Amino acid sequence: MRRLTRSDVQYDVELHRVVKRFGTLIAVDHLDLAVARGQFLTLLGPSGCGKTTTLRMIGGFEYPDAGEIVIRGQPMGRTPPYRRPTSMVFQNYALFPHLTVKENIAYGLRERGVDRQTIERRVREMLDLVSLSGLGDRYPRQLSGGQQQRVALARSLVIEPAVLLLDEPLGALDLKLRQQMQLELKRIQLRVGITFIYVTHDQEEAMTMSDVIAVMNHGRIEQLGPPEELFERPKTRFVAEFLGAANVLPATVCAADSRGACLEIAGRSITVHESGLQAGDTVFLVLRPHWLRLTAPDSHESVWQGTVIDRVYRGPVMTMRVALESDTVLNVDIPSGTVPSPQLGDTVGIALLPDHLCVVRE
Numbered sequence: 001m002r003r004l005t006r007s008d009v010q011y012d013v014e015l016h017r018v019v020k021r022f023g024t025l026i027a028v029d030h031l032d033l034a035v036a037r038g039q040f041l042t043l044l045g046p047s048g049c050g051k052t053t054t055l056r057m058i059g060g061f062e063y064p065d066a067g068e069i070v071i072r073g074q075p076m077g078r079t080p081p082y083r084r085p086t087s088m089v090f091q092n093y094a095l096f097p098h099l100t101v102k103e104n105i106a107y108g109l110r111e112r113g114v115d116r117q118t119i120e121r122r123v124r125e126m127l128d129l130v131s132l133s134g135l136g137d138r139y140p141r142q143l144s145g146g147q148q149q150r151v152a153l154a155r156s157l158v159i160e161p162a163v164l165l166l167d168e169p170l171g172a173l174d175l176k177l178r179q180q181m182q183l184e185l186k187r188i189q190l191r192v193g194i195t196f197i198y199v200t201h202d203q204e205e206a207m208t209m210s211d212v213i214a215v216m217n218h219g220r221i222e223q224l225g226p227p228e229e230l231f232e233r234p235k236t237r238f239v240a241e242f243l244g245a246a247n248v249l250p251a252t253v254c255a256a257d258s259r260g261a262c263l264e265i266a267g268r269s270i271t272v273h274e275s276g277l278q279a280g281d282t283v284f285l286v287l288r289p290h291w292l293r294l295t296a297p298d299s300h301e302s303v304w305q306g307t308v309i310d311r312v313y314r315g316p317v318m319t320m321r322v323a324l325e326s327d328t329v330l331n332v333d334i335p336s337g338t339v340p341s342p343q344l345g346d347t348v349g350i351a352l353l354p355d356h357l358c359v360v361r362e
Contacts, residue, residue, distance in 0.1 A: 011070075012037045012163050012195040013058055018067035020053050020219075027053045029219035030067070035163075035197060035212075040189050042198045042206040045216035046242070051199045052167055054216075058197065059165050060084045072162050085162035089169045093152040095140040101151050102127070102136035108159040126154035129188060146177045153185070157192060164189075166198045170205065182208045203243050207231065215239050231288075237360050240286040245319075247289065247330050251359075253281040263359070266326040268303055270352070274359045284360050289319060289333040291356035294342060295349035302349025306330065308342045322348060 013035040020028040028050045035041050043051035056062040057069060060081035069076045071085055081088075087108075095104050102123050109119045127133045130150035140148055149169055156164055166185075170178045186209045189196045200206055206213050207227040214224045215238075223230055223239045234240035240248055251263040251270075261277040263270050265285055277283065295302045309329070310321035317333040320342060324330065330350060334341070342348050 010037070011035055012039075012072060013197065014068075014070040015054070015058075016068045016070070018054070018057065018064045018069060020050075020057060020062060021065050026219055028057070028064070031220060033214065033221065033224075035195055038193050038195060040186065040196045040198065040209055040211045042200060042210040042213045043216055044200060044203065044206040044213050044243075046201055049216040050219040051201075051216050055088075055165050055167055055197060055199045058163070059086050059088050061088075086165055087156035087159055087161035087163075088165040088167065089149075089152050089156050091168045091171050093140075093148050093169070095148060095151055095155075097140050100137050100139055101132065101143070104140070104151055105136075105154045105158050108155060112159065122158050126158045129157070129191065130154045131184075144177075145173050146181055149173065149181060150184075153188065157188075157194075161194065163195045163197060166196060168200055170200075170202075178205070179208075185209055207243075213243075215242060217242075232356075233358060234286060234360055237284050237286075237362055240284075240358070240360055245289050245331060247287040247292075248360075249285045249287065249328065251283050251285050253277045253279055253283060255279055256281075261359075266304060266324055266328045270303065270357070272357045272359055274357075277359070284362070286358040286360055287330070287352070288356065289331040290317070291353050292330065292332045293351045293353065294320065294322075294332055294334060295351045297347045297349045299349045299351070301351040303352050304330070304350045306348060306350060308344055308346045308348060311342075311344065320348075322350060324350075 011034045015031050015033040018028055018031045043054055045051050053062060057064055060079055063078050076084060105123050105126050106119050109122060127136055130153055132150055170181050173181060182205055210227055213227055213230055215222045217238050223235045230239060230243055237248055240246045249265050251265040253261050254264045255262040256277040256279055258275060260271060260273040263272060263285060297305045304324050306322040306324040308320055309323045312319040316336055318336050320332045320334060322330050322332055332350060
């Protein structure tokens with residue numbers, strides 16, 4: 001591969017056909033990925049999908065068995081972590097318990113032989129950046145989990161890496177603090193302007209912070225794109241079901257042309273504006289619960305009729321589980337406090353929003 005010059009580097013990180021095996025297990029399978037400079041990219045997927053292994057290979061903690069990793073235009077080969085322009089924040093923070101907050105943050109600069117005045121200035125800047133001014137003389141044991149996470153972040157950022165790698169750093173925090181730190185991380189990333197590559201299995205976390213999400217499965221990327229695109233227009237059944245709640249209904253294409261197709265679904269025919277389908281194809285219709293609407297059972301808008309078999313309170317919404325005549329069960333979200341609210345055993349109609357009909361293949 002041609003070695004890029006600094007002037008024509010468009011990406012901070014590039015993976016070209018990267019493979020990683022552990023014995024007979026293929027953890028990462030011919031993975032291609034390009035991360036633009038200044039981007040917040042999240043590797044999202046279930047346990048065992050290869051996301052953490054991919055992150056560790058970028059950082060140099062694992063080496064690929066095939067393929068190439070390029071950072072800022074330079075092939076990394078078997079370059080060790082301390083010689084890569086990257087820094088990593090681990091899930092357990094890995095703070096030195098015998099060092100103060102300031103000493104923890106300054107550690108990397110001291111190892112690089114930076115002069116004392118520069119270290120003091122950079123540490124002050126980092127404490128301000130992560131909102132820990134005034135806590136520099138405390139020890140990690142005197143901090144909350146969220147504060148320890150900020151120290152770990154500051155320690156990684158103070159050395160001014162080209163790319164910051166984050167391996168589920170919020171996993172140990174409670175829900176409220178985790179949500180707060182999601183916003184803080186995005187604020188910090190925008191302020192420092194460097195590339196963040198973040199690993200998580202939490203879909204809400206990924207959608208809150210990311211510019212781009214790579215949904216991984218079995219060592220490969222199923223779909224790559226902005227959060228809205230992946231949620232509104234998933235390309236595979238796996239992405240549709242993994243990224244948020246979804247009703248995924250098997251369907252058969254009964255007719256198709258360049259303008260769209262007619263699908264046979266749960267005893268009804270539904271027209272979709274989807275190209276590239278052929279009569280006889282087996283596909284899946286994705287219907288997010290909030291894309292559906294309950295109506296009177298005899299309403300001309302209703303596509304299906306069914307019986308309410310469960311009501312699940314979720315704060316701002318109530319999820320109604322509706323059993324159709326075809327034995328299919330659909331989840332439908334309605335605003336909590338809706339009056340009148342359907343009760344268990346009620347017969348209801350379900351209407352579709354025409355702008356929210358997404359067809360995927362297996």
